[in-house]
Amino acid sequence: MRIATGGVxxxxxxxxxxxxxxRDFETGIGFARGAELFEKYRGANFCCGGFIxxxxxxxxxxxxxxxxxxxxxxxIERASYDELxxxxxxxxxxxxxxGLDGVLLDLHGAMVVEGIDxxxxxxxxxxxxxxxxxxxxxxTTDLHGNHAPLRVAAADAIIGYDTYPHIxxxxxxxxxxxxxVRTIQGEVRPVSALRQLPMFWSAAxxxxxxxxxxxxxxxxxxxxxxxxxxxxxxxxxFPWADITDVGAAVxxxxxxxxxxxxxxxxxxxxxxxxxxxxxxxxxxxxxxxxAEGQNVGRFxxxxxxxxxxxxxxxxGDSTEVLRTFVEQDLPDALVLYLVDxxxxxxxxxxxxxxxxxxxxxxxxxPIQGPPVALDVEVIALSDGRFRYDGPMYAGTNGNLGxxxxxxxxxxxxxxxxxxxxxxxQAFARSLGIDCSAMKYISVKSAVHFRSGFEQLGGQIxxxxxxxxxxxxxxxxxxxxxxxxxxxxxxxxxx
Numbered sequence: 001m002r003i004a005t006g007g008v009x010x011x012x013x014x015x016x017x018x019x020x021x022x023r024d025f026e027t028g029i030g031f032a033r034g035a036e037l038f039e040k041y042r043g044a045n046f047c048c049g050g051f052i053x054x055x056x057x058x059x060x061x062x063x064x065x066x067x068x069x070x071x072x073x074x075x076i077e078r079a080s081y082d083e084l085x086x087x088x089x090x091x092x093x094x095x096x097x098x099g100l101d102g103v104l105l106d107l108h109g110a111m112v113v114e115g116i117d118x119x120x121x122x123x124x125x126x127x128x129x130x131x132x133x134x135x136x137x138x139x140t141t142d143l144h145g146n147h148a149p150l151r152v153a154a155a156d157a158i159i160g161y162d163t164y165p166h167i168x169x170x171x172x173x174x175x176x177x178x179x180x181v182r183t184i185q186g187e188v189r190p191v192s193a194l195r196q197l198p199m200f201w202s203a204a205x206x207x208x209x210x211x212x213x214x215x216x217x218x219x220x221x222x223x224x225x226x227x228x229x230x231x232x233x234x235x236x237x238f239p240w241a242d243i244t245d246v247g248a249a250v251x252x253x254x255x256x257x258x259x260x261x262x263x264x265x266x267x268x269x270x271x272x273x274x275x276x277x278x279x280x281x282x283x284x285x286x287x288x289x290x291a292e293g294q295n296v297g298r299f300x301x302x303x304x305x306x307x308x309x310x311x312x313x314x315x316g317d318s319t320e321v322l323r324t325f326v327e328q329d330l331p332d333a334l335v336l337y338l339v340d341x342x343x344x345x346x347x348x349x350x351x352x353x354x355x356x357x358x359x360x361x362x363x364x365x366p367i368q369g370p371p372v373a374l375d376v377e378v379i380a381l382s383d384g385r386f387r388y389d390g391p392m393y394a395g396t397n398g399n400l401g402x403x404x405x406x407x408x409x410x411x412x413x414x415x416x417x418x419x420x421x422x423x424x425q426a427f428a429r430s431l432g433i434d435c436s437a438m439k440y441i442s443v444k445s446a447v448h449f450r451s452g453f454e455q456l457g458g459q460i461x462x463x464x465x466x467x468x469x470x471x472x473x474x475x476x477x478x479x480x481x482x483x484x485x486x487x488x489x490x491x492x493x494x
Contacts, residue, residue: 013313050173109145121150160233193261195269289461307467347404424452
């Protein structure tokens with residue numbers, strides 16, 4: 001049994017400045033050609049790592065072609081997308097000559113390319129053209145895909161993550177491998193159905209281990225136990241893509257019964273929609289969150305600066321939180337991470353123990369706020385290389401470029417050169433920072449930081465600070481989206 005694998009993964013923000021090109025994939029979250037996939041990602045918590053596990057379990061030959069995962073950023077340049085896609089397809093054609101039994105694709109689900117709104121759908125459909133109608137294609141996607149009809153029609157099955165933070169990626173990869181083997185062996189015949197939901201879903205309402213969304217996943221797990229149901233996927237959507245198919249969705253895979261798949265997708269969709277007020281809440285301001293946290297008195301108080309979430313494509317240099325920390329002269333405060341290449345270079349030039357005047361952040365876009373002028377001390381320096389200890393990206397290497405730990409009075413600021421949200425405490429520890437000793441921690445993340453920081457206890461607030469990825473969706477200048485709850489009244493979705 002020979003199964004090809006790979007994918008081009010990107011979470012595309014059409015509100016982010018600049019275009020994403022091939023180089024961004026080569027230097028992004030991960031990149032592997034051929035057997036490099038085994039060398040780099042065997043045992044890693046990615047779907048491709050789960051595919052490798054599945055091959056070992058079932059004894060099939062996994063044929064890696066190209067796996068390219070860029071950091072979230074702006075729209076993908078068409079020529080770059082075509083280059084990556086054609087490389088994958090050329091390899092696929094070569095393997096087809098030798099004989100292929102199936103294809104496992106690892107995609108994100110929110111990829112937008114110049115001239116192609118549904119980048120993931122285009123990629124799957126292009127693979128389908130090469131392998132033909134009978135070769136099974138099973139796809140894994142992120143919880144934040146903007147799912148559209150083309151991809152569901154082109155794939156035999158799409159299986160999305162069940163967790164946010166995404167700690168189940170390898171598990172979903174193993175599930176996909178199990179399903180494609182059962183399909184090839186003729187045990188099941190997967191058919192899929194889609195239900196789109198015109199709604200925006202607050203990040204704070206998506207933490208899958210907590211209410212309210214934990215109830216939804218209990219429903220999903222019960223439905224997956226029903227006869228004839230192979231898989232059920234919830235996608236909360238990625239709101240920062242100005243495309244027609246932005247929004248939440250449900251995908252159900254049934255065994256040979258498309259009517260059952262659609263009925264079940266509609267059942268889940270109706271359940272979500274009738275409870276739509278549960279999935280959106282207005283976040284507090286920075287000052288409101290700090291005041292509430294101090295009143296309760298449980299530390300550390302953690303502020304998720306989600307409007308500047310580098311994990312969604314934001315620049316990572318917004319300054320409202322830092323400015324508020326300075327104005328309130330907070331003790332034992334920490335900012336993770338402020339993206340500022342210039343200040344990182346200044347710190348390295350100055351050296352550990354030196355003091356210098358820095359204009360921190362606020363360099364990418366006026367929406368991000370002006371720079372904060374501070375006389376800072378250099379506490380530690382790094383080349384940015386470290387190893388994640390999980391659980392989200394456990395077993396993989398990270399590189400944040402030139403980095404520095406700076407201090408102003410009681411405020412600690414980690415400046416980095418590469419946009420990446422803090423998924424765990426590994427990089428902070430590499431600089432000598434003990435996060436458990438901090439009373440106030442701000443992270444440029446929405447939810448993923450919880451995988452490595454929630455263990456600290458205290459209190460967590462998803463805040464509404466100035467940034468290009470505001471969760472007040474009325475502030476975003478959409479041109480193409482359809483009416484969406486809670487911004488507009490929606491008729492006929494029940």
